[in-house]
Amino acid sequence: DADVTQTPRNRITKTGKRIMLECSQTKGHDRMYWYRQDPGLGLQLIYYSFDVKDINKGEISDGYSVSRQAQAKFSLSLESAIPNQTALYFCATSDTQGFSTDTQYFGPGTRLTVL
Amino acid sequence: QKEVEQNSGPLSVPEGAIASLNCTYSDRGSQSFFWYRQYSGKSPELIMSIYSNGDKEDGRFTAQLNKASQYVSLLIRDSQPSDSATYLCAVRTGRRALTFGSGTRLQVQP
Numbered sequence: 420d421a422d423v424t425q426t427p428r429n430r431i432t433k434t435g436k437r438i439m440l441e442c443s444q445t446k447g448h449d450r451m452y453w454y455r456q457d458p459g460l461g462l463q464l465i466y467y468s469f470d471v472k473d474i475n476k477g478e479i480s481d482g483y484s485v486s487r488q489a490q491a492k493f494s495l496s497l498e499s500a501i502p503n504q505t506a507l508y509f510c511a512t513s514d515t516q517g518f519s520t521d522t523q524y525f526g527p528g529t530r531l532t533v534l
Numbered sequence: 535q536k537e538v539e540q541n542s543g544p545l546s547v548p549e550g551a552i553a554s555l556n557c558t559y560s561d562r563g564s565q566s567f568f569w570y571r572q573y574s575g576k577s578p579e580l581i582m583s584i585y586s587n588g589d590k591e592d593g594r595f596t597a598q599l600n601k602a603s604q605y606v607s608l609l610i611r612d613s614q615p616s617d618s619a620t621y622l623c624a625v626r627t628g629r630r631a632l633t634f635g636s637g638t639r640l641q642v643q644p
Contacts, residue, residue: 464632521566528575
C-alpha cells in the first residue's frame, strides 16, 4: 500500500462549487504539505502543517483552506472553486530527523479541473 | 526575483553524456538543498540532498553546493533515456517549508 494517498485522483467540478481534497499518510510523519503545480511553474506551496495544532499559510493560500484532522490526515478545501484553480495538487509529508534532513515524500496527486 | 531559479530547458544531451543541471537561490540563510526528479504526470521523488559546501556523490548523480555563490547543481553521468524527466531544485530556509524552483526538463537522446 502507498504511504501517502490522495483522494480523489481526478475531479471535474464547476465554478462556485466547494471541493475537498483529502490526504492520508501511514508514514507516521508530523509534517504535511499541500502544493499545486501548473505547467511550467513548478510546485507552489499552499499550506503546511508541522503538527496537528501548527498550520501555516504558504505562498498561494488565498482561496484555499485546510484542516489537520489528525496526525495522519490533512485536507485541502476550495470554498468556491474558480477556473484558475485548475491544476495538479500534491500532498507531501516529512519527518525531520535532525534539523536539516526533512525529506519530503509526495502522494500521487489529484488532477482538478474547474469549468 | 524568484527565490529559487532554474533554466526551464529543455536540456538535451546524448545518451552516455554528462547532464549538468543548475539552480540558484536568493536567501543566503538557506540551509538544506534538494534535487527531485519528476516524470510527466507523476509525483516528485527525491534524488539527492546536500547541506554542506562541496560535492556529494550517489551512484551516477553528483550534487554540488556553493553557498558563497548561492548555487547548487546536479550532474548526471552516463545519462540514460530513462533519466529524461523534469528536475526540481528545492531549498529550505530556517523552519520554513521547502521552496521549489520551476524545474529543468532534461531530454536524453538515444
